[in-house]
Amino acid sequence: MNTIGHLINGQLVTTSQRMQDVYNPATGEVSKQVALAPKETVEDAIAAAQAAFPAWRDTPPLKRARVMFRFKELLEQNSDKICQMIGEEHGKICHDAAGELQRGIENVEYACGAPELLKGEFSKNVGPNIDSWSEFQPLGVVAGITPFNFPAMVPMWMFPLAIVCGNTFILKPSERDPSSTLYIAQLLQEAGLPEGVLNVVNGDKEAVDVLLTDDRIKAVSFVGSTPIAEYIYATASANGKRCQALGGAKNHAIVMPDADMDNAVNQLLGAAFGSSGERCMALSVAVAVGEEAADALVAKMQTAMKNLTVGEYSDKTNDFGPVITRDHQQKVVGYINSAEADGAKVVVDGREPNISGYENGFFVGATLIDGVTAGMQSYKEEIFGPVLQVVRVNTMEEAMQLINDHEYGNGTCIFTRDGEAARYFSNHIQVGMVGINVPLPVPVAYHSFGGWKRSLFGDLHAYGPDGVRFYTKRKTITQRWPSSGVREGVSFAFPS
Numbered sequence: 001m002n003t004i005g006h007l008i009n010g011q012l013v014t015t016s017q018r019m020q021d022v023y024n025p026a027t028g029e030v031s032k033q034v035a036l037a038p039k040e041t042v043e044d045a046i047a048a049a050q051a052a053f054p055a056w057r058d059t060p061p062l063k064r065a066r067v068m069f070r071f072k073e074l075l076e077q078n079s080d081k082i083c084q085m086i087g088e089e090h091g092k093i094c095h096d097a098a099g100e101l102q103r104g105i106e107n108v109e110y111a112c113g114a115p116e117l118l119k120g121e122f123s124k125n126v127g128p129n130i131d132s133w134s135e136f137q138p139l140g141v142v143a144g145i146t147p148f149n150f151p152a153m154v155p156m157w158m159f160p161l162a163i164v165c166g167n168t169f170i171l172k173p174s175e176r177d178p179s180s181t182l183y184i185a186q187l188l189q190e191a192g193l194p195e196g197v198l199n200v201v202n203g204d205k206e207a208v209d210v211l212l213t214d215d216r217i218k219a220v221s222f223v224g225s226t227p228i229a230e231y232i233y234a235t236a237s238a239n240g241k242r243c244q245a246l247g248g249a250k251n252h253a254i255v256m257p258d259a260d261m262d263n264a265v266n267q268l269l270g271a272a273f274g275s276s277g278e279r280c281m282a283l284s285v286a287v288a289v290g291e292e293a294a295d296a297l298v299a300k301m302q303t304a305m306k307n308l309t310v311g312e313y314s315d316k317t318n319d320f321g322p323v324i325t326r327d328h329q330q331k332v333v334g335y336i337n338s339a340e341a342d343g344a345k346v347v348v349d350g351r352e353p354n355i356s357g358y359e360n361g362f363f364v365g366a367t368l369i370d371g372v373t374a375g376m377q378s379y380k381e382e383i384f385g386p387v388l389q390v391v392r393v394n395t396m397e398e399a400m401q402l403i404n405d406h407e408y409g410n411g412t413c414i415f416t417r418d419g420e421a422a423r424y425f426s427n428h429i430q431v432g433m434v435g436i437n438v439p440l441p442v443p444v445a446y447h448s449f450g451g452w453k454r455s456l457f458g459d460l461h462a463y464g465p466d467g468v469r470f471y472t473k474r475k476t477i478t479q480r481w482p483s484s485g486v487r488e489g490v491s492f493a494f495p496s
């Protein structure tokens with residue numbers, strides 16, 4: 001059976017005793033095994049990254065950027081292969097995988113601007129013959145820990161920028177779909193990255209805990225579920241590391257009575273069910289304002305959902321694929337059961353999708369639940385499946401209160417034709433990423449990505465300008481070159 005190992009100091013290695021099965025979620029069959037790195041393997045990777053750091057730190061940013069230009073070309077040349085790897089292990093349809101890869105490549109493009117991004121700040125004559133400047137120096141060895149749902153994009157939120165900033169990197173991808181991530185790292189090696197600058201260790205908690213506690217790791221970026229994000233942030237911080245830990249979500253869309261309902265339905269279909277709802281920005285709750293809007297929304301959704309097709313990744317006519325594991329499939333079905341038991345109405349039921357030829361796959365069909373209320377477990381918790389819940393309210397204020405009271409604050413959207421309402425909403429809503437008639441407001445690579453409340457632990461968002469700040473430390477130098485022959489007097493007053 002195909003075994004997936006680690007990339008350490010430019011070499012593929014498989015040193016582990018412990019292995020974990022990797023599934024094709026469409027068939028339910030084990031397709032590969034991934035090695036789970038023990039402590040010693042992670043320490044080898046850290047040592048390689050530590051050894052590579054001094055030379056990489058001193059490599060001019062322009063030369064570091066040139067590696068990223070070549071990397072971008074290789075990603076584009078090999079995009080079909082990468083999307084196939086994603087499809088085989090994650091299950092998302094090839095057009096969806098291509099979109100994820102493209103958003104990852106955009107982060108590489110941003111990283112290509114390293115010379116500009118690292119220019120620093122300069123002030124002449126801050127005092128007599130004194131100039132001052134701030135520069136942004138790399139931190140050293142930094143680590144990234146990533147989730148299963150974007151095996152190409154989320155790692156590329158992290159390592160391209162960290163590396164062009166002069167750091168060396170240890171990446172710990174999800175053990176559930178590790179192949180595309182490892183292959184992407186190999187492409188960066190092929191693009192000319194010196195050995196040891198990017199290392200990949202596959203593994204689970206054992207590997208992660210080394211990254212969180214080893215003194216040689218200076219910063220940790222994490223993306224995953226909230227309980228783990230909270231643990232990562234607390235442990236990394238307690239061990240003196242800079243940390244940004246992005247967590248889970250429950251993204252609400254407000255559907256106002258004046259919204260273009262057909263447009264809202266089209267947008268909701270893609271945002272709720274695309275990638276089987278396994279996106280941290282998936283819209284999983286539609287808050288309909290007024291009974292008329294709610295009835296129209298539910299009726300139109302019900303009709304439109306009849307045309308959705310669920311299936312295997314390589315068939316481009318499919319709208320979305322399976323969820324990641326059998327356990328997760330059962331968990332999603334459990335949430336639908338609990339909503340029903342709590343008194344909500346399952347309007348479109350995806351609990352038994354019955355995909356011909358893929359009877360053992362981890363499929364859940366698109367599901368619409370009406371009459372959901374804030375007290376229900378299915379409303380409070382992240383489902384991470386193809387389930388859209390409808391909450392009915394009377395006013396926009398009520399809708400906003402619901403969102404602001406929720407534990408998560410990752411993304412949200414309002415569907416309306418009223419500019420004043422939209423402006424009020426974006427100004428007052430307690431959520432980090434806001435869409436106005438845009439269902440998945442994932443910031444472009446030259447902005448930064450991050451939620452509020454328990455969707456992000458830390459101060460700086462991922463990638464973009466915040467990413468540059470996260471992966472560098474500011475140093476401010478104040479310099480005097482006195483004119484020859486001028487001697488400074490003694491002063492005990494604070495310099496001013």
Ligand code: NAD
Binds near residue numbers: 175
């Ligand atoms: P997860 O939290 O289970 O795993 C994420 C990473 O943490 C993996 O690499 C995993 O190996 C590691 N991990 C798991 N358990 C651990 C433990 N006990 N100790 C140390 N490390 C551990 O998340 P997932 O299921 O892979 O991904 C889905 C979750 O990620 C969802 O909650 C989703 O909302 C979230 N997510 C958030 C964002 C965001 O930007 N906020 C983006 C993508 C996904």
